[in-house]
Amino acid sequence: MWRFLDGVSQPKKKKLSADDKRKYFNEYEKNKRSRSFLLDWKKERPWLENTENGMKCSYCNEYESKRQSLFVQGCKSYKIETIKLHEQSKSHLKCQACYHAKCVPASMSEAGKLVQKLNDENFKKMAILFRTAHALAIHNRPFTDFIWMCELDSVKNVNVGETYRNEAAAKTFINYIAKNEITKVSSRISTSKFLCIIGDGSTDASVKEQEMWFVRYCREGIISTDFIGVDSYDDKGLLLPSRVGGTRWIGHTALALQNITVSYKYIISHLGQLTEPSERVSTDSRAKAYAFLKLLQTKSIVHFIYFLIDVLSVFKTLSLGVQNNQCLISQQHSTIESMLEVLRGYKTRFWNRRLANFNQSFRTLFEKAGLYCDEIEMEWIMLKKAICENTAKFESRTQVNEIYGHQYRNILDVMDLTLTMSPSSAEAERGFSLMKVPKTKIRSTLSQGSLNDLLITKLHAPKIGDFNPSEAVYLWNSEGNRTKRVNFKDMSASKRNQLCLLKHQMLLFHKRLRAL
Incomplete structure (x- = not known):
């Protein structure tokens, strides 16, 4: 500014003494704003974590090789500007790309699509075998039926090859179908904030005590119950209730x-x-x-x-x-x-529990799920008022979540918790009825792993007409140290066919010689 004024020289900077600097910094430290981690920062940043050492990035902590980033060691600068700078850094974007690439299924990745184009014939061959194994599990057929079903496909001029046409291959294919389906279940469960584990015990056809487990969860008013596995009970120190009577x-x-x-x-x-x-x-x-x-x-x-x-x-x-x-x-x-x-002689009695007591009982759980407990009661009052003033007719809980999900997220998550809690183990009882279909007295030696795979395939996999084996085939091909030799026996079979044809031609040649 002094340049534009006539007769004014450049002002000199004021130099502070050591005592003045010390006094200035002491006042700054005394009046400095104390910053803390805000939960709002995690809404659009699933990678952000708050630990004892400060803020950390889960993507960089897993995929960064040099491990020199501040968000790997722990950043205590609780500022949104610091988070945004890390979010836009090259190292974070690279780690984020690695994370998203890992989450993409093998069949949907670029490398997987390239392999499918290169080995299209082998892929179609394995897809047919996987469909056959899937049909066995859906219709509760023994693994030995896989052999004659492959022979039937060969008679129909369907190319299934000569490799992997045995009972062990059928078990392996069903195992990878079950792995693929249980991965989908895990991804659905991970989107829910609250879970309820349902379990029950019973005996199977081999008189072995089995424990069947289901998980119940609710997401935006939609209740789901998924089968997660069956395990044999071998006196593991669990305290099980005694049986009162028969079912129903x-x-x-x-x-x-x-x-x-x-x-x-x-x-x-x-x-x-x-x-x-x-x-x-x-x-x-x-x-x-x-x-x-x-x-x-x-x-x-x-x-x-x-x-x-x-x-x-x-x-x-x-x-x-x-x-x-x-x-x-x-x-x-x-x-x-x-x-x-x-x-009690037609005497009325009502329960009237306040939401405040419910909030106090589950406060620790709500805080871990990222809910603001102090806003739950207020949102409940506002949500009731909003629904009463709305002229639209609500036919399901899903409509309420679609309209008011952004405004009253805390109270709607509390409703999801109440819907998640299961009042009975009837789902496990129905599971035991399904378990006794594949494991009969004839198949009483069925292993625990095979029983799990069959039940997961039957309960989670789609029907035969809707089943797509691509993801299961890629999962089977990607796992294991040894490469999959799909055409291993096909080459030897072709050689055998050539030898048989040559022998047949030699016999015809000898007959003609004798005729002459």
Whole structure:
């Protein structure tokens, strides 16, 4: 500025003494703003982590070779500008590209597409074999059927080659199909903030104790339950509850009582005939018939039968509701209240738990999931008001998440938690019913790994018409130290065919010579 003024010389810079500098820095340190890590920074940056040593980048920590970056060692400069500078750096962009390339399936990568073009014939051959193995698992057929199914394809002039046409190859192919499907399940589970593990135990055809595990999760109001594996129980020190009775005993008991009331006259008449001396029955059977007849004709027993029918009708409704895989704890509240109403003489009773108590109980879990606990109650009030003022008709929880997902994310995540909690293990019971289909008394020696692969393929893989074996074939080809020799036996087979043709021509030649 002094250049544009006449008669003004350049001002001299003020030099501070050592005491003045020390005093200035002491005041700066005293009045310096204390910065901390903000959770908002992680919303669009999944790689950002806050540790005891400061902020770190998960991508750079895994893929950076020199490991000299500040976000690898730990950055304590809690500023958004520092994060943006690291986000735009060349080393971070390179590590980010490596991470995304690793997440892409082998079939979708550029290298995978190139290999498919180069080995298109071999790929089609392996795809047919994988489809055959997939069909075996879907229809619960033994592995030995894979051999004759490949022979049938050869008769139909379908090129399946001579290699990998055995029982061991069928097990391997189903194993890689199951690996590919369980990878998809893992990616779906990773998008959910809350999980609920469902497990139950039972015995299979080989009288071995098995534990079946499912995982239930909810994402934006959509409930999903996926099978994750079955494991044999070999006294691992787990405390398992004792069995109370058979499965569905409420429904069976209610049905038996209903049959007694409908056929009461005929049952009494039949038991009365068995007690007559003219009937040719054993003494033991006649005594039992007399005891049952006397029991059924007692007034208190008849009253008790009708009392049980009234009580079990409510229990049956609760039992059927709990067996539903979309069952919610909140939906069973009214059913339980009805059951208590019958048992306690039609007295009403209601539960009224405040959201604040729920928030306090799960506060640690909410904070780990990245929720703002102080905003949950306020968002709940605002969400109810917004839904009441909205003229649109909400038919599902998904519509609420689509409209209000960005405004009231915290309370909607709390709803996802309540939907994630499973009130029963009915899903595991249905899983045991499916397990007994492939593992029968004839196939009782089926290994644990093969049983897992068959169940995963049957429960997660698509139907035969919708199944695409590309990803499973690439996964099979990419794993293992040895290269896959798809045409190993095909070459020897072609040589055998040439020899057979040569022998046939030699025989024809000798016959012609003899004829001459």
